[in-house]
Amino acid sequence: MEYAVSVKSLSKKYKLYTDKWGPIKEVISKKKLHNEFLALNNISLDFPKGESIGVLGKNGSGKSTLLKIITGIAEPSNGNVDVRGSLVFLDVSSGIDAELSGYDNIFMKGTLLGYSREEMQEKLDDIIDFSELEEFIHQPVKNYSSGMRAKLGFAISVNVNPDILIVDEALAVGDSIFREKCMKKMNEFKEKGKTIIFVSHDKNAVESFCSKAAWIHKGQLVMYGESKEVCRDYQLFMSGKRSIESIKAEKTLINMVEEVKTEGQYNSKIRISGKLYENSTNSSEGSYRIKLINNRTRQHVTIPIERNRYNGEDSEIPKERLSTAGFTASVQLEEYSQFLLPDNYSFYIQLSQDGNWAEVPLSAGKEFSAVQLDSSLPKFRTEIITLNDQLSIKVENHKKLNEQVNKIWYEENYLCLEGVAYVKELETTKESDVSLNLILKNKETYESKSFKATMLYTKEITDNSSLNPEKKNYDYSHFSCKVCLDDLGEGELEAYFHFEHLSGAEIYASAWASLFQNYDTALREIGHKTAEVKTVSKYLTIELKKK
Amino acid sequence: MFMIYKEMWNRRKMIHTLSLQEMKREYAGTVLGAFWGLVNPLMRIAVFWFVFSVGARAGGPVNGAPFIAWLSIGMVAWFLLNDGFKLSQKSFRSKRNIIKNTPFPISILPAVQIAFAFYTHLILLVVMLVITAIGLKSISFYWLQILYYDFAALMLLIGLGAVTAPIVAVSKDFGRFLDTILVFLFWMTPIFWSIENLKGLEQLWFIEYIVKLNPFHYIVQGYRDSVFYQVGFWEQPVYTLYFWGLVFFLLILGNYLYKRMKPIFLDLL
Structure with missing residues (x-):
């Protein structure tokens, strides 16, 4: 040239x-x-x-x-x-x-x-x-x-x-x-x-x-x-x-997942293995680990990995590196049951360099086929997939929670919510059939607090023929919940519902709040804080600030 | 050993153009332009003549030459040395805008300033020679010797500029110091007092030699020798040899300093 x-x-x-x-x-x-x-x-x-x-x-x-x-x-x-x-x-x-x-x-x-x-x-x-x-x-x-x-x-x-x-x-x-x-x-x-x-x-x-x-x-x-x-x-x-x-690491850190195996009871343990080596002359050989991150909230956990001999075929790996060019990581999914809620998660390889963690996506080639962990976590449908050539986990609810917050108002230091929540085909004839918790999770610290909602008797859904053509019984589909704002720290809190049914089904979903006119969205002073209900995204968030 | 002077020679056309630009720049915005280059020195000569001959009553003829003419010719030489030295030692510092923006052979900058001073000097020289010729009603072939002394002055200035400009570029203090030295040299060089006056000091005979060590004196005296006394530079071979030896030394030192200090002053400017 x-x-x-x-x-x-x-x-x-x-x-x-x-x-x-x-x-x-x-x-x-x-x-x-x-x-x-x-x-x-x-x-x-x-x-x-x-x-x-x-x-x-x-x-x-x-x-x-x-x-x-x-x-x-x-x-x-x-x-x-x-x-x-x-x-x-x-x-x-x-x-x-x-x-x-x-x-x-x-x-x-x-x-x-x-x-x-x-x-x-x-x-x-x-x-x-x-x-x-x-x-x-x-x-x-x-x-x-x-x-x-x-x-x-x-x-x-x-x-x-x-x-x-x-x-x-x-x-x-x-x-x-x-x-x-x-x-x-x-x-x-x-x-x-x-x-x-x-x-x-x-x-x-x-x-x-x-x-x-x-x-x-x-x-x-x-x-x-x-x-x-x-x-x-x-x-x-x-x-x-x-x-x-x-x-920089993305250019030099070659990695590829070649196998994902499930083991153990409920197939709840997954083993990820593949190749991992640095393709640069001044290889520092720092320590590696896997980072699993929630794509939406950026909350993450780290998983240790083991370096071992690479047994696959790859002529590009320098011979002297073969002995450490492979890796395996085991993930016991139960350990992360609080973390792996319905959402999308991505895997990264992290490499420590002079005290900094560099990270590159953990790549999974086209030949990688999704692994369905059918019964691994009975609560949610969990699947290991590739997303843009990156190893990812998709966690979904088995069923859809139909929910809506109808009313929000303040009573002294309490924030009161009322609304509807039911799941098709999960009948609720008695109050004890169902349990609903409102979870408020801090967007930055991920700290979450759970508030028990009371289920109330109503015929609204049961009798509504367009919502309920099969004529099932959803008598306990109204909820009422009181949140004591004194107990909450400052920050922006996202609201989720955790729905549990007698049958064992569990659903985890963001609180849907689209009836703006029924909410008290004014800035409210509670003790030393101010509270504000926000529903701009149609999902409920509450912002607490120091006065 | 003479790398930067070779560069100057190769770029003589550029030096010429840039020095004309410099003149344009100097007088930009004035109505009379380069005329000021003439008025200012003439006024200074007039002031000195007034102070010495009228004020101090010291203005008798010097070895047969009328004091005013003797003073003027000496001052013409002095102005070239003074301006050339003053401008060239600051040349890197004053042209930093260009140095920092435009890639070009910056080693020629002292020469540009000297050329600028020289062109201004030429105008003054011609005017003064015409006035002197009319006033004295005489002219001689020795006047052509001024060409030699101008050449000598230019070489001396290039040597001095090459030595001082890189140092001034690095140290502002050195620039101040040189300005002070110039004032000192002005009074110590026999410009409006004759070196003959020193001959009366019996015990201080060496002062004459110390004054003569100043290369500026060689030029100023040479001017007067050419115009009034019809003495050729070959008639004082030791002094001439000393002068050129010094110039040679300055040129070599200047080249060395430039090469050594360029990376440093480029960062510091």
């Missing part, structure tokens, strides 16, 4: 002195009086010719330092840079002299870039045209707006026609029309087989414009590849969904 710029094991160290006499004292006393700051740490990267390459990273990640070294504005502490072709560096201020007029600046910048006056004269019209400055071109630049300066800088840089154009966040200032124009110009540039290095912290700009992207974080190259992939992972990181360690 032909490259325009090649960077090899580049590092940049800055010395930070806290004392302004520090540098002098250091020379005299030969003691180290500075802190070293590694702006770039061993970066190797090839920028291929004729492509536009994005450099992503948040502020202070070192991306601008990298550019400065490539352009020769800064010198590297280590490593080397090879640039093939003429190069123009464009950033917001672009070395434009505020005292001179725009017109003079064109020649000034041209001279600095090594063009003669005559050569610049030829490009002059194009530049003035492109900059949209018109009659302002003869005004001193100090009177320009920042947008006008950026326009001038960009107009000069693209029209001198370099082989490599380096753009550092310069387009952030211009308006959208000008930005579009710049993009068009840069696209023309690309078509001519020239190279563009585009630096931004905005993944959208990089994604739409660049074919490749490099992501730099804290001076280190995290990823380099197709811009789509890099941008996706960058976005996941920036939005806080995944850590850098996890994103």
